[in-house]
Amino acid sequence: MLVVRKAAQKAVRKHLCRPFSASHTHLQERKGLVLGVFEKNGEEESVHLTEAAARFDQSLSGKLSELLKIAGPGLKKGKSRLFYGIHQDFPCVAVVGLGKESEGVCGAEKWDSRKESIRQAVSAGCRTLQELKVSHVEVDDCGDAKSAAEGAVLGLFSYDELKSKKKTRVTSKLHGSADVDGWKKGVIYAEGQNLARFLMEAPANRITPTAFANTIEEKLAPHAERVTVKKRSKAWMEEQQMGAFLSVARGSEEPPVFLELHYSGSADSQQPPLLLVGKGITFDSGGISLKPSQSMDAMRADMGGAATVCASIVAAAALKLPVNIVGLAPLCENMPSGKAIKPGDVVMAKNGKTIQVDNTDAEGRLILADALCYGHTFNPRAIVNVATLTGAMDVALGSAATGVFTNSDWLWEQLQQASVVTGDRVWRMPLFQHYTNQVTDSQLADLNNIGKYSRSGGACTAAAFLKEFVMAPHWAHLDIAGVMSNKDEVPYLRKGMSGRPTRTLLEFAAGLAHRG
Ligand code: BES
Ligand code: ZN
Ligand code: ZN
Numbered sequence: 001m002l003v004v005r006k007a008a009q010k011a012v013r014k015h016l017c018r019p020f021s022a023s024h025t026h027l028q029e030r031k032g033l034v035l036g037v038f039e040k041n042g043e044e045e046s047v048h049l050t051e052a053a054a055r056f057d058q059s060l061s062g063k064l065s066e067l068l069k070i071a072g073p074g075l076k077k078g079k080s081r082l083f084y085g086i087h088q089d090f091p092c093v094a095v096v097g098l099g100k101e102s103e104g105v106c107g108a109e110k111w112d113s114r115k116e117s118i119r120q121a122v123s124a125g126c127r128t129l130q131e132l133k134v135s136h137v138e139v140d141d142c143g144d145a146k147s148a149a150e151g152a153v154l155g156l157f158s159y160d161e162l163k164s165k166k167k168t169r170v171t172s173k174l175h176g177s178a179d180v181d182g183w184k185k186g187v188i189y190a191e192g193q194n195l196a197r198f199l200m201e202a203p204a205n206r207i208t209p210t211a212f213a214n215t216i217e218e219k220l221a222p223h224a225e226r227v228t229v230k231k232r233s234k235a236w237m238e239e240q241q242m243g244a245f246l247s248v249a250r251g252s253e254e255p256p257v258f259l260e261l262h263y264s265g266s267a268d269s270q271q272p273p274l275l276l277v278g279k280g281i282t283f284d285s286g287g288i289s290l291k292p293s294q295s296m297d298a299m300r301a302d303m304g305g306a307a308t309v310c311a312s313i314v315a316a317a318a319l320k321l322p323v324n325i326v327g328l329a330p331l332c333e334n335m336p337s338g339k340a341i342k343p344g345d346v347v348m349a350k351n352g353k354t355i356q357v358d359n360t361d362a363e364g365r366l367i368l369a370d371a372l373c374y375g376h377t378f379n380p381r382a383i384v385n386v387a388t389l390t391g392a393m394d395v396a397l398g399s400a401a402t403g404v405f406t407n408s409d410w411l412w413e414q415l416q417q418a419s420v421v422t423g424d425r426v427w428r429m430p431l432f433q434h435y436t437n438q439v440t441d442s443q444l445a446d447l448n449n450i451g452k453y454s455r456s457g458g459a460c461t462a463a464a465f466l467k468e469f470v471m472a473p474h475w476a477h478l479d480i481a482g483v484m485s486n487k488d489e490v491p492y493l494r495k496g497m498s499g500r501p502t503r504t505l506l507e508f509a510a511g512l513a514h515r516g
Helices: 002-016 051-061 063-070 112-132 145-156 180-201 210-225 232-237 244-250 297-300 304-318 364-378 389-399 409-422 433-439 457-465 502-515
Strands: 030-036 080-084 093-098 136-140 170-175 229-231 257-264 274-278 280-284 324-334 345-348 355-359 384-389 402-407 427-429 475-479
Touching: 030 112, 030 170, 051 063, 051 180, 063 080, 063 409, 080 112, 093 112, 093 427, 112 136, 112 355, 136 389, 145 170, 145 180, 170 229, 180 297, 180 304, 180 502, 210 257, 210 280, 210 304, 210 324, 232 244, 244 324, 244 345, 244 364, 244 457, 257 304, 257 389, 274 304, 274 364, 274 502, 280 297, 297 475, 304 324, 304 502, 324 364, 355 364, 364 384, 364 457, 384 409, 384 502, 389 427, 389 457, 402 409, 402 457, 409 427, 409 502, 427 457, 433 457, 457 475
Parallel strands: 030 093, 030 136, 136 170, 274 324, 274 384, 280 324, 384 475, 402 427
Antiparallel strands: 080 093, 229 257, 257 324, 345 355, 402 475
16 A cells, blocks of 8 residues: 555656756756846736846746736745746746835935845845756846846855855856846956955865965966965065064964055056055954954954955956056964963054054954055055954944945045945944044053043044054045844845955945046
8 A cells, every 4th residue: 555655656746847848857957047026016917027027928928927916916025936847948937026116226325225126136036046956047137237146146155165065056147138248247246245255254274364365366367467466474574564463463373474466457557556455364363362252253254354355356357447456465363372462562563653452352453554554655546444343343333334434535435335336335434533542542652452441432443543554645444343244134145254345345446447
């Protein structure tokens, strides 16, 4: 009896799983399609498809819209619905909800809902198909090919390098749209952010300062014509008198690296460069001021500033942006040991300023101080430094936006405009003298590396400290501690290190390149 029932079940399964055509039997060949649908306006009867979806529907004599009606109420934004076997070339079709067609930029929120909805919906559709082990998807541009590509490429990324069981690798391609350039741009933007996510997520025993520098060098190798990479050694740092950076690096057995990237994209090789500087602590234990062990593993991403800066330069090179960029990443570990710097020690930065290190966990500002001093030698048109600098930044804004401290209204405008396009927001923070007073009051030295009122305004005192190493008129410090990781706030990024704000840095550089 049991045998008979099993045989019957097998027959039913075989029938249900029968593919549309024999050519689709092999998993590797399975192709999927992602199509968009808008939310209905009021009592509207018909489904409201995107242009590409409507054409697909026509080619099937209206079968898709008919099935969508049968499937029930309209699709909510970011939700997807699957249809099997309705088209010869695409055994699986994911229809995704884009929200209202009328969505656009909200001035108060600094938010482009239309672009964000596209990223969210496309990512949801692609992931649903990935779950079904579909290895190639074609994607509707949903009215904005760049955002659609970002949704696909960001949504499909996961860090499973070190797992035996990996997610299906999915390739994506534009479907039914002429905007191939927009799509290609979106892919490069998203791959840039994915490179930063990869570097941030990887464990600190894999991404050491040396491994970080080598990875970036490899990624830049195809662009050697316009790029030079310098991996500076400890001896060079000593020559440069980078006493603040060296004081952090000395606690670790892992050699520090000062990574220096030059991208010459402008036709005018004399054009002053944009200078990007990223904090590159490949692991922050806190040093002698040791951090609590809970969640300390997240400090493998304390090189997020260096990762986003270097990844945006890799992407700028891939886009051949007509602009010159210099990238600097001081890379080291912050570890406790017999050689490590101790609370109360005084060190001297490259510009001769002395610093009393009262807390060895406030190490980011020390390594950035020397990098900023060195950066001025390139006579940059603007300086942007990026760092997972303070827990206080996370307390202030959470993961909604990167905090921007800047002495330049012009630079602020540029960054803000870029962030509305990318959906990876920035928010302006104060650089008051009030905070400077707190770091210039040191018992033993010119500066103290922590504010005198302990934790109050911690993100602002850190920024005020950095300001002491800046002479340029257009400087911005981006504190990215709050946006470092993602739970589910950004729906098109999986849980993990976020790679934010790589795309905003890139969009900002593209703005400088094209608008001057
Ligand atoms: N890397 C941390 C800041 C951080 C915390 C980034 C959480 C991302 C998530 C930084 O080096 C640090 O430890 N800062 C201290 C400064 C304090 C000692 C003045 C902090 O924020 O507690
Ligand atoms: Zn720290
Ligand atoms: Zn740190």
